[in-house]
Each structure stands twice: as structure tokens, then as C-alpha cells.
Amino acid sequence: MDVKSLMTFREALNLALVREMEEDPSVFVFGLDVADHKRIFGSTQNLVEKFGTERCFGTPLSEDAMTGVALGAAISGLRPVHVHIRADFLLLAMNQIGNMMSNLRYMSGGKLTIPLVLRAVIGRGWGQSAQHSKSLHGIFAHFPGLKVVVPTTPQDAYGLLRASIRDDNPVIFLEHRWLYDISGEVDENEAAALGQAAVRREGDAVTLVCTSWMNVEALKAAEILSRRGVEVEIVDVRTVTPLDEETIVSSVNRTRHCVVADYDWIFCGFGAELAAVIGQGCFGRLKRPVERLGFAPAPCPTTRPLENLFYPSAPTIIRAVEKLLGLAETDLRGESFYSYEQRFKGPF
Amino acid sequence: MDVKSLMTFREALNLALVREMEEDPSVFVFGLDVADHKRIFGSTQNLVEKFGTERCFGTPLSEDAMTGVALGAAISGLRPVHVHIRADFLLLAMNQIGNMMSNLRYMSGGKLTIPLVLRAVIGRGWGQSAQHSKSLHGIFAHFPGLKVVVPTTPQDAYGLLRASIRDDNPVIFLEHRWLYDISGEVDENEAAALGQAAVRREGDAVTLVCTSWMNVEALKAAEILSRRGVEVEIVDVRTVTPLDEETIVSSVNRTRHCVVADYDWIFCGFGAELAAVIGQGCFGRLKRPVERLGFAPAPCPTTRPLENLFYPSAPTIIRAVEKLLGLAETDLRGESFYSYEQRFKGPF
Amino acid sequence: MLDKKEALSLYQKLVLVRLAEETIREEYFKDEMKTPVHLGIGAEAISVGVCHCLPSGTKTFGTYRNHALYLAVTGDTDGFFAELYGRLSGPGKGKAGSMHLCAPEHGLMATSAVVGTTIPLAVGAALANAYRKTSDVVTVFFGDGAVEEGAFWESLNFASLKRLPVLFVCEDNGLAIHAHARERRGFRSIPDAVRAFECHLGAGDGSDIVDVVQSTRAMLGQMSQEPKPGFLHFTYFRFLEHVGPREDFDAGYREKPSPQELERLDPVRRLERELLRRGVAPSALETIRAEASAKVRRGAEEAQKAPFAPPAELTTDVWT
Amino acid sequence: MLDKKEALSLYQKLVLVRLAEETIREEYFKDEMKTPVHLGIGAEAISVGVCHCLPSGTKTFGTYRNHALYLAVTGDTDGFFAELYGRLSGPGKGKAGSMHLCAPEHGLMATSAVVGTTIPLAVGAALANAYRKTSDVVTVFFGDGAVEEGAFWESLNFASLKRLPVLFVCEDNGLAIHAHARERRGFRSIPDAVRAFECHLGAGDGSDIVDVVQSTRAMLGQMSQEPKPGFLHFTYFRFLEHVGPREDFDAGYREKPSPQELERLDPVRRLERELLRRGVAPSALETIRAEASAKVRRGAEEAQKAPFAPPAELTTDVWT
Numbered sequence A, B: 001m002d003v004k005s006l007m008t009f010r011e012a013l014n015l016a017l018v019r020e021m022e023e024d025p026s027v028f029v030f031g032l033d034v035a036d037h038k039r040i041f042g043s044t045q046n047l048v049e050k051f052g053t054e055r056c057f058g059t060p061l062s063e064d065a066m067t068g069v070a071l072g073a074a075i076s077g078l079r080p081v082h083v084h085i086r087a088d089f090l091l092l093a094m095n096q097i098g099n100m101m102s103n104l105r106y107m108s109g110g111k112l113t114i115p116l117v118l119r120a121v122i123g124r125g126w127g128q129s130a131q132h133s134k135s136l137h138g139i140f141a142h143f144p145g146l147k148v149v150v151p152t153t154p155q156d157a158y159g160l161l162r163a164s165i166r167d168d169n170p171v172i173f174l175e176h177r178w179l180y181d182i183s184g185e186v187d188e189n190e191a192a193a194l195g196q197a198a199v200r201r202e203g204d205a206v207t208l209v210c211t212s213w214m215n216v217e218a219l220k221a222a223e224i225l226s227r228r229g230v231e232v233e234i235v236d237v238r239t240v241t242p243l244d245e246e247t248i249v250s251s252v253n254r255t256r257h258c259v260v261a262d263y264d265w266i267f268c269g270f271g272a273e274l275a276a277v278i279g280q281g282c283f284g285r286l287k288r289p290v291e292r293l294g295f296a297p298a299p300c301p302t303t304r305p306l307e308n309l310f311y312p313s314a315p316t317i318i319r320a321v322e323k324l325l326g327l328a329e330t331d332l333r334g335e336s337f338y339s340y341e342q343r344f345k346g347p348f
Numbered sequence C, D: 001m002l003d004k005k006e007a008l009s010l011y012q013k014l015v016l017v018r019l020a021e022e023t024i025r026e027e028y029f030k031d032e033m034k035t036p037v038h039l040g041i042g043a044e045a046i047s048v049g050v051c052h053c054l055p056s057g058t059k060t061f062g063t064y065r066n067h068a069l070y071l072a073v074t075g076d077t078d079g080f081f082a083e084l085y086g087r088l089s090g091p092g093k094g095k096a097g098s099m100h101l102c103a104p105e106h107g108l109m110a111t112s113a114v115v116g117t118t119i120p121l122a123v124g125a126a127l128a129n130a131y132r133k134t135s136d137v138v139t140v141f142f143g144d145g146a147v148e149e150g151a152f153w154e155s156l157n158f159a160s161l162k163r164l165p166v167l168f169v170c171e172d173n174g175l176a177i178h179a180h181a182r183e184r185r186g187f188r189s190i191p192d193a194v195r196a197f198e199c200h201l202g203a204g205d206g207s208d209i210v211d212v213v214q215s216t217r218a219m220l221g222q223m224s225q226e227p228k229p230g231f232l233h234f235t236y237f238r239f240l241e242h243v244g245p246r247e248d249f250d251a252g253y254r255e256k257p258s259p260q261e262l263e264r265l266d267p268v269r270r271l272e273r274e275l276l277r278r279g280v281a282p283s284a285l286e287t288i289r290a291e292a293s294a295k296v297r298r299g300a301e302e303a304q305k306a307p308f309a310p311p312a313e314l315t316t317d318v319w320t
């Protein structure tokens, strides 16, 4: 049976949900908007039709309690997938996440298991602004007891979501909105494990350690840099906790240069952890300090010109690599970069 | 007029509140327990008597809304000091903190100012356990728009709290429970500014960069190490945001060795930021990688033997310094270390 | 009853909001207004009517569905469009966009895109008024979905406990995005659920500005007689999709009302009929519409010529 | 009315809890029990009475004031003291301490030291029951202070909306630490505030275990007849300080009731009187007390001899 096919990230998420729900009747999906006609940008489509409203249903606007409900169902043996249309809204649930979900297994002396997935979308573009654009993966990863996943490819959306649902620990699964439209080959039989980074591209000049959307920007940067003979290696972190330090450190030990391109604010973010891990693991090998890229130190602004500057991008990566290697700046005028208006605009 | 006097950290906090309330009628203090007979471990004593129940009052148990109330009062021109008896409870208010308080000035194009202090106590000991022991300073510092202060000395409790109340930005002010009983000289006229680290002790062997209670442990470690001729320098970070990178980096560039002793979990914590900043600022100068100390990667356990292992301490610091410098282990058997039972036990 | 002059002035404000939003609907497809828009077509009477009853400068708070509120409070179509087009001359320098419009200098302190988040802020502002011994009423507008958030209950409890001068205005369209009230409410009705709290309770037809004004005046009267918070519940019909410029009756989650029903639910048409009934000449209404239309058009046009914020603005206004 | 046998069995359970807590009060000053203790003296009848009515294995949730609940559900004084003394043989291996006691194998899923946090968990557990098409009732105990937290309202709303089999038990001592209800509640009464929700409502005297049992049985009957959540409101008197082993009538925030009043408020004494009135021999009660006392003493003594968790336990049980 051929199980490889081309699909979008959104379809891959959907397929992972369908497969898990088919195989395990204790898996269910709930959260605001999961059952309306838009279905979380299509990622929960057909679930109501296939599995009924008891296994896919909307809720009142009550993020705090709904997270507790997910936790209560999980310790009772179900496998809830609780969905949020923006990661920002998880801040409403931080008490359940940081004071309960992360502790309950420990406090019960290991008697409780918490097979729970919190899916949340990282918003961006068309004025998503300060309250609809956060990622916060480093914040969640700070609490022992949680796992945090930031998939980039359709294959990972599929494989890591399935692995997350099967995991007996609480997993926070963060999906960048722009990735939804990205297509790629998905092998349904390829199992994925949490805790493994992936080398997306090999190179010897610099290692780019990337999360989520930054992998896409990094690939674009790599393509441009390659034309002038600079081959960068791209490591997609994939899971923040557990973190695959080995893959990251061994890549940097080879290239001896590193740009961390994290999709979040820099200060006290996951990028700091990466820089610290690399600073330790590659001590004496690094030719230059690790360069950290991330959001500008400001809330995300609405207006497009400032929003463009807020986010790190392929050009920012290129400039960072050039600086690290002491190269002159590439002329980027002829290049075309990702512009989301080609994919979506207006309300979404 | 002599304005220097010996007082405890708790008294220094209280004095700062009294002085600010005397000088500015728009300053008020509210939160659970601020007006009962225990008065937040004594730190809000006499406020009701001196300023009335309108300027010092308790609330219902509603951390989320009460934080919004503080924010609403602040943008209306008052200067609220909102108090929480444990930092863990701030997780209930994360939405107001991370989606509102940190953004509102920016979103208003700079029209709103937010002169607001969130005081919270970091609990520890006698089974404070997983839900009454968090610090989370790195989490708060991750959001642009917030300031974060972690005082250690009575002088700083006094000076930095006054500076925080006078600051026109939201400040999260985190007070370690064990510091409350520490005495020190306080100069009432000494103004403090946010954004300045303090060198607590000079030395040439290793720089210890410390937050909050870790400064106390570091001083003890320094005393023991000094007896064998190892002089460590201790930098008290004091304010996480804004961070005084210069003082930290220049110390490490001198000693060429660094132990970061942060009072929080290590992974994705403020310690990672410090290690990243030092890795960058001291590149090529460091003789060994930065060593990070912090909580064990677990929720805080109740039982004392495990709690002892959970926290980094003077002995942990000594061992880290010895490892960094390649020294044999000091015999610590004759040493006496801090034990909170000498200060308080049972209910508190 | 409102006198004719007052009714005409309300018509003027209503029409300004309606035409501004109709202009957004036309312009939006040009893809220059790069901000989500939560249009309030059908809801205008609530913000306009309530704000009409408030002394000018009164502190107000709202949600992302804030266009009517912003225009009712400020009348400033120029700033409005500048912000929607992301220009430096907008009240938020373009950083705010549609969802965060505010004008503290006019009392509109904050609006927010996270449901329920400005409710406690309004209570805090009312606390500040009480602290300063003024009884000025702070007003906060929120949707029916916000009632499901814990912050609502916490805020209502605290305000009632402290008897703060805050007016809660619930704009109930029976929908949260596409979810109907029956899918979200485990209580009989919003007024019923609020009844046990120490606050004054009122309700009205949010599609009828005359009713809105009368209910609001009655409520403000009660609040000044017996100092307690007020809670006003207004129902209305959301004409368009949750966010964006289109109708969405074809999406399947709700029926399109009959044309007669839509006439009744449209607060502008409803006031128009009332004014005509009371003998106002059609040409007088036409004049009001023409003036509003010119103002709106100028705002939208000028905005598109205005400059964007310079790069340095990216990190300005984060801290003082 | 309960028959004598049942009343005696309740007495046995009540006494076990009371003596366990009295033992804590004696032992606590030796400073070996290094965990905060929120004693439930005065409150025992609620947990004991409600749990008495639940089929064994029923899922329950509680707060940090959980000793009566833990013992009512498990009867396990040995594990109880082991946990309080921080020993490996405690149900949480000593990691949990007093505030996080749980025994999932007996249905006691979780208790928590952050107010209100287990309420939504109970609703989630009830959702799991509904999902599995069982109508087993999940029960959650919480203090009156928890009603002020948004999570309570959100949980009540969702449970009512979905008509989940969850029994909310509010243990109302009129205090949150030292704050009286009047300083915290902006609503008339807790039952009034809950009335508009789609749940069954009941109330009783939490100092009287007979009343507790009867109210609970009536409630469970209603819930099985018409599937909806239940809400039971019990008042009781907290004899001791909020946390710790002492009385605190000298602290100034409340009056000490008269001796007669205290007799009435003490659920153990009250049931004792009732049993004597019904002809039970004093010696029969004495035997029950002696047995309970021996069990408690053994638990406390054995616990102190038991080993602590080895260092490796520090990072065990964080993840699976």
C-alpha cells in the first residue's frame, strides 16, 4: 500500500488527528472553533462527520477551566487534544499549565499519567498584532513536566502530532499559521519520536539552529548564500522539550559558527537556552560567539512596515551569516522573499 | 538627620511603602492578606492604620481580574502596588500580564503610562512544595514592556521598591521569603535605580552571577572558598529587566570564569539568558564554559531531604567553582549552612 | 421620548459609524487596510446610544469590535482611517490597528482583542474614580461571549462588593464567532445569571437607539441614586461575518432573516423610519448622510496618503 | 433518618479523622512534620458525610484542606502519616505532603494548594464519565473562597451546559484565611449566585453529619433522575487557624463562640450526642474511639520510623 502523498501541513495535522481517533477511541478533540465551518483553518475538518460531536466539540470561552477539564479528562484515562486558535490565549490557562499539569504526576508519586495535547496556532500577518502573534515555546518549556513541540514540515506535523497524542505526558504543540499552506510529502508509516532534531540541509560554513517558521526563512537564506558558495547547515529543533542537544552541538562543533534563529523574543527565550547549550557544548570550538535572532524587543505592531521589521527573516539570517563569516553583504535586490499576501489576506 | 539604620528586609519593604504612600497620595496597596493581622509577613504592617482602608485593602480571591483592576487604576493615574503572597499565583494573572500590561502602552501609541508594581513573595521551605515555591522572573522578563526586580539586601528592598513604585512602567518585584528575616543597614536617602547590578564582593578567581537568595548562598560559599585562597567575585543582578550586562560582562572578562547561580529552573530560565550574554560578551576570554546552577529539573518536592537537593546552595556553588578551577573538593563537614528552621517552622 | 433635535443628533452619529464601516467594506478588498476588521453593522446603536448619555470625557473601554465606540466617543474619522491603514497619524501610530483603537484623551482608554480583558480594567478605572471621591461612571462594552470568561465574574463580584461606579454593557448578538448562545451557556439568561450580584440590572433592544438611550438614562439615574455598578444587557443582530467585510448567511450556521426582519434589526433604518414618522423631511436626513459621507471619504482618502511610522517607531513606546 | 448502624459507622469515620488531626496538633511542635497543615477540625462531617453516600471508587477531588477527604476515602492512616512526615511510603512518596494528598486507586484523584484549581479537573473527570456513557458522579470539594475565582464560574457553566454528572460541594466556613465573606462577596449568597445555572441546588448544615448525608442522598437522587450537575452548599465553623495546629481566637479577626455554640458546631460531639440520645451505650463510643486512636497512633509512629525517598526520587515521576 502506498502511504506517501503530497499534502499541506493543515492536511497532515488533520490526517494525524483522524488516524489517532480511528485507532484509539479515547482520543477526542475539543476547543473553541474546532467544530464550526472553518475548523481551525481546516485542521479539524471532517472530525465531527467521522467521529460525532462527542469526540469533536466546541466550548464556551473559558480557557482556564477548559484546560483544567482537559487535564481532568486526561488523568481519567482519556486522551484529549485541546485546541486554541492562538497561542496567546494559553496565557489564560497558565495556572493550569504551570501549577497543575506540570506537577500532578510528580505530586501523585507517579500514580497519575497525563496523556494530553494542547494544540495552539502561532498567528502572524495582516495585523495579528500584539495579542495574536505569540509563540511562547520557551515559556512552556521552562516548567519541568511539560513537553513542547514546534513542527515545521507536513511530515512532522503528521508524525509529531501522532507521537504527541500517544505520549503519556502533557505536550504543548505549536503550529505556525503560515506553515498551514506549505506542502510536502508525508509518509503515513513514518513514525516520529519526540526529542529528535532534524538536519534539514547540510553545510559546513555555519549552523543555523531554527524553530518553526524560521526553518523556512533559513532555507531561503541558504539557497541565496549557496549561490555565493556559502553552504549553511540547518538544524530544525522540532521539540524544545525534550531537547536534542547532541544533534545541535555536533553540528556546531563541525561548522564552528552558529546562528540561532528562534521564532520568539530573544530575551529570556528559548534562543537563550540554545545559545547557552551551544556555548557549553562547543566551548573552544566556536570561532565567533553564537548570534541570536528573534523578534524585536517590542510587542508585535499591527502596521505592515513595522511588522516586517519585527520578525527575523531570510535577509536577517543572511546578514547574520555574513557578519559571522566576515563576508561582504550580498545584493538582495533581485531576490523575492515570502510574502503572506500571496497566501491569504483580510479576515482569517 | 541620621537616616541610616539597621533593619530587616521586611521592615525595609514596609518603610519603602510608607515613604511612597506619604509622599504620593496616588500610591495604594492592595491584594489578598495585605490588611489582615499577618500583613504579608509583616511587610504591609501599619499601612491601614496610617493611611486608612482606602489605601490598603484586601480583595476577593480573583488574581486575574485584580491584576486587571490594578492595570485599570494605573492607566487612570493611580500607582497601585498589587501584592501576592506567592509568585506562583501570578500564573493566574498571566493573561493580564503578558497580553495586556506589557502591551497597552505600545498599543496606545505611547499615550498610556502604567505605573504599577506587582509584588510577589517567592516561597520556600517547610513543604512549600510545587505550587508555593516558584520565582519565574525569567518568564516575566521575556515579555517586552515589563520590568522585573529581584532584590536581595534590605537596602535594595527599600531602594528598589521605591524606585519601582516611582517607575512609570509595570514592574514585577519578587521577594524571597527567606530574605525577610535578613538584617542590614538601610540608608533612607540612598536612591536606587532599576537596571544596575551590584558587585557584592570582589574577587579574581571566578565571577558568581546571582539572583535573589542565591546571593546569600554565594556569600557563604565565598567565605569558605576564601579560606583556601580562592576569592570569588559576586555580582547581584538586582534587576532582570533592564539588565545591567556591562557590570556582569566586565566582571567575567576579568575573572575569566563564571558560575551563574539563578534562583529558578535552569532550562529556558534567566540563567540561560545570563549564560548567553556572557558567552557573547566574554567570547575568547572565558577559560571554561559558563556553569549554570538552578533548581533541579522537577517540581519542588515537599519532603525535606529531596527539597534540600532541589535547591542550589553554598555547597553546590563551592563544588561548581572547584570544578571550574580544577581544584580538589573542600572538606565541608565542619561547616554550618543556612537552615530555615532557625528562623521559622510550621505554619507561616 | 427623545426630542427631535436629540434624535437627529443620534442619527448623525449613527450614520457616521455606518458609513465608515460601509467604506471599510468597499475598500477592504483593495488589500491596503492590513488589519483584521470586526465590523459592528447592526450594533451601532449600543455604543452610540450609551455614549450619548455619558458626560464627555467619561472613561470607556471596549473590545476589538470597537469602531462604533471609537467614533461615538471621538467623532474622529480621520484618525480612525489612519489607524486602519496603519499610518503614523492614527491614534496608535498604526501599531494598534482596528483591534486596539483607543483615545485616552477622549476617555476611550483601551480596547482589546483578547475577549474579556478590558472588563477588569474598567473596574480598576472605577476604583480610581472612587479613590478620588468622584462618582463618574466608567463604562465597559463587551460581547456576550465575554460572560463565559472567569474574568467577567471576578470583575462583577469585585465591582459589586465595592459598589464601584462602573457600567457593564453587554452587547449580546447570541454569537461568539460562529457558536450560538445555546452551545455556550449553562445558565438560563445573562440577566438571570447576574441578578444575585449587588448591581443594578437593565436590558433593552440594542437595535433601537431610542430604547438604548432610555435604558441607559434610567440606569445612570439608578446608579446615582444608589451607588452600585450597573449592568445593561442589549441584544442585537450581527449583520456580517465575525471578522471581515462580508455577509456569511451561506456559511450554514445561521439563517438569513427575512427582509422585514432585517429592516427591524437595522438601527440606522429604524431610527430613520422613526424620524420620518415624526415628520422630519427626507431631505434633512439626506443632508446628514451627505455630510457624514464626505467626512468619511476624506478620512479614508487622506489616510492613504499619510506616511507610515519610521523604523525607529518599532521599539518606541515599549517602556517610558 | 439514618439507622443506628449507619450512624455508628459514620461516627467511626468521623472519629478517625478527628483523632488523626488531634495527633497532628500534638506532634506538630516537634518539628518533624515539615509540611503546612490546613486542619479541618469542624469540617469533618462534610467530606465524611458526602463520601459516605458515594459508591466506593467514585472519583473525588479536593483542596489543601483535605485530611478528612483523604481519610474518608481511603481510611488509610498509615499512608496519611507517612506522607505528612515526608516518607517514601506515603501515597505521594513524601513529595506531595499535606497539601497534595491523593489516592487515585481509591478515586481521590487530586487535591491542590492553589485555590479553585481542582474544580475544572472534576468537571473533566465527569466529562470522561459521560464520554464513556457512565453516569458515575464525580465529586469536588472546595472552600467558599474558591467561588470568587473565575475558574469556578467557568467550570459551573461548562458542567451545566453539558449536564455533566459532577457534584460541586462548597465547604463554606465564611472565611478565606482571615477574610470574612462580607469582605469578598459582591453577591447575596452562594446559592443565590448559582441559582441561574442548570444544576440542582441543595444546602445543609455542614456541622451535622446527619444533615450532610441526607442532603447528599437527596441530591444524588435528583441527579440520577434528571442528569445535571449538583451543587451542595454546606456551612461549617473552622475551629483552628487557617493553617497550622493552633486556635487563633486571640488574633482579633473573629470572636470565639460560646461553649454551647462550640458544642453545636462540633460535628463529632454532635453525632455523639445524637447517638447517646438514641440509646447507644457510652462504652460503645469509647470502643470506637479507642480503636481509632490505636490506629492513628500506630500510623504516626510507624511513619516516623519509615525511610525517606532516596535522592534519585528527586527527578523521578516528572515525566513518564
Ligand SMILES: Cc1ncc(C[n+]2csc(CCOP(=O)(O)OP(=O)(O)O)c2C)c(N)n1
Pocket (backbone or CB within 6 Å): A032, A061, A063, A085, A089, A092, C065, C113, C114, C115, C116, C142, C143, C144, C145, C146, C147, C173, C175, C176, C177, C242
Ligand atoms: C480569550 C479569548 N479566547 C478566544 C478568542 C477568539 N475569539 C475572538 S472573538 C471571539 C468571540 C467573542 O464573542 P463575543 O464576546 O460574543 O463578541 P462578538 O464577537 O460577538 O462581538 C472569540 C472566541 C479571543 N480573542 N480571546
Ligand SMILES: Cc1ncc(C[n+]2csc(CCOP(=O)(O)OP(=O)(O)O)c2C)c(N)n1
Pocket (backbone or CB within 6 Å): B032, B061, B063, B085, B089, B092, D065, D113, D114, D115, D116, D142, D143, D144, D145, D146, D147, D173, D175, D176, D177, D242
Ligand atoms: C489562587 C490562590 N490564591 C490565593 C491563595 C492563598 N490562599 C490559600 S488558602 C486561601 C483561602 C481560601 O479560602 P476558602 O476557599 O474558603 O478555603 P478554606 O481555607 O476556608 O477552607 C487563600 C487566599 C491560594 N492558595 N491560591
Ligand SMILES: [Mg+2]
Pocket (backbone or CB within 6 Å): C143, C144, C145, C171, C172, C173, C174, C175, C176, C177
Ligand atoms: Mg457575541
Ligand SMILES: [Mg+2]
Pocket (backbone or CB within 6 Å): D143, D144, D145, D171, D172, D173, D174, D175, D176, D177
Ligand atoms: Mg473558607
